Amino acid sequence: MSQFPPLKKGDFVIMVMFLLRIITFMTIWDNIYKNKKKSSDTWATPSDRFYTVFKKFLDRSDFKIKHVLDIGCGVGKYLKILQSEGFKTDGMDSSETAVEMTKKLLGDDSAILCTDMFEFEITKDKYDLITSILTIHHGTKRQVQCLVGRIYEAIADDGKIFITVPDYESSKKWDSFKNHKEVAEGTFVPLLGPEKGLPHSFYTKEEIRKLFSNFKGLMLDMDNQGNWIVQASK
């Protein structure tokens, strides 16, 4: 006999709504990539604003295992750089199109998964680098906090993170957020544009310090568009 109580009608409705939410945001991102794919392919190169800091970070770091996970890998542009530096590259993204493009770009046996970063159980102590560019804020602050906790556990001792998180004050100047709805404290949903309907959480410097307080040697830089670049180690 099952040890779980039978599902009630209310439980079923919650499960359906949850599944619909996941399918909706996955579809929105997939459409963004399908449209970008049609327009040009130059967007697949890393933007200068993170590239310079990222290269400096790699040059001064010492990685023993050389195994990276990129959360929200998009079309794989950061993984490609890491592959050329000798890393074994794993990645995840919610867009099927982006995942296919990353697999094609890397062309090896890298594990690139189409999945929801807030649901995926990352293997503990597996990576000595976890990167996530312009991605982890696509949820509520509670979801982001749980994810950062799982990132901490997935990093091996002395492993490092390179993660970006948008700044609370700067976000007020973003064109895409002129028309928005606040769905939770510090979490906004744009009402127009390609990311319409997708939650984005924004952080003050103090909140970021708290969010990454388990990590050692926290370094925070801001890019010219109001994204904090978080570098730290376990």
Ligand SMILES: C[S@@+](CC[C@H](N)C(=O)[O-])C[C@H]1O[C@@H](n2cnc3c(N)ncnc32)[C@H](O)[C@@H]1O
């Ligand atoms: C702004 S793009 C950045 C992509 C890439 N890191 C880059 O810098 O080019 C955000 C990425 O996060 C992915 N994403 C958003 N929500 C996600 C989720 N819940 N789980 C996994 N990936 C997600 C999107 O599909 C998209 O590829």
